[in-house]
Amino acid sequence: MNSGVMTDQQQQLTDGRPRRRRTARQRRKQLVGLLFVAPALALVLLFFVIPLGMAFWMSLHNWPLLGKPRFIGLGNYARLLDDAQFWASMRFTVYYTLIVTVAIFSIAFPLALFVEKTRSLTKLYRTAFFLPVVVGFGSASLLWAWLLDVDSGLFSPAAERLGLMDQRVNLLAGFDTTFWSIIIMVVWKTAGFNMIILLTGLQGISTEVQEAARIDGASPWQRFRRITLPLMRRTIALALILSVAGSMLAFDQFYIIADGGPQNSTVTAVYWIFSQSFGSFRLGYGAALSMVLLVILVFISVVQLRLLRNPEGM
Known part of the structure; x- marks a missing residue:
């Protein structure tokens, strides 16, 4: 009985190792993919998302060229x-x-x-x-x-x-x-x-x-x-x-x-x-x-x- 129990545990450990390896491999692939798209995402964030957010924030203010902006909502x-x-x-x-x-x-x-x-x-x-x-x-x-x-x-x-x-x-x-x-x-x-x-x-x-x-x-x-x-x-x-x-x-x-x-x-x-x-x-x-x-x-x-x-x- 003990040998049978040990055999099942060993089998579970043996099956778990490839699964963990596959999971780690998938994570590495995802990380590599993120690294490849990171420059494009940074450009979109820097030249589109942030300026868009700033423009919307400015639209909620009375924003003169010189002087302090004043929040006026809509x-x-x-x-x-x-x-x-x-x-x-x-x-x-x-x-x-x-x-x-x-x-x-x-x-x-x-x-x-x-x-x-x-x-x-x-x-x-x-x-x-x-x-x-x-x-x-x-x-x-x-x-x-x-x-x-x-x-x-x-x-x-x-x-x-x-x-x-x-x-x-x-x-x-x-x-x-x-x-x-x-x-x-x-x-x-x-x-x-x-x-x-x-x-x-x-x-x-x-x-x-x-x-x-x-x-x-x-x-x-x-x-x-x-x-x-x-x-x-x-x-x-x-x-x-x-x-x-x-x-x-x-x-x-x-x-x-x-x-x-x-x-x-x-x-x-x-x-x-x-x-x-x-x-x-x-x-x-x-x-x-x-x-x-x-x-x-x-x-x-x-x-x-x-x-x-x-x-x-x-």
């Missing part, structure tokens, strides 16, 4: 409800986002379809279409501000010399010409980036599927509508979210080219936040406006993901 949020200029800037930002997103996709998708097929000079076309993306928004805005200048620019003086106009026209004097000039600049600047994103989605579609549909008699439009678009749903969702988020945060082009004019008709939400924070030195109120804009962006992104989700899920 006072800044109550104030923005009556800020007519902020809501006007939000309406303009949404209008701009809708127009520029449609314009970008109207150019980027055909470009992606064009450079997706292997032909001579395809690499040159891809490089040429993508090249404006390399230019920063500030530099591109400065370039177009010069091109649109009525005296020393290119467009209006060239049109006059070619006889297309009787006299030079200031393209930045009216809302329509200013707005559409900026739209053209943004499309020129960003269409190549969206083209590359859409191109990766096109290249991910199996050629066998397209060939089978072609053999079955499907027209190019039917293949595009029934095969290409459904299979590119995730890629389109990514490009759409990036485009909408970037458009909602538009600032450089309206600040540099139009300076919010004419008559504050091109003031975007970020432009108004900048004006309140660093023009009027109401840092707390500017932080509150930033928090509201962040919530709106998150809401729009969630709605986009739900609308573009597959029946099987993203």
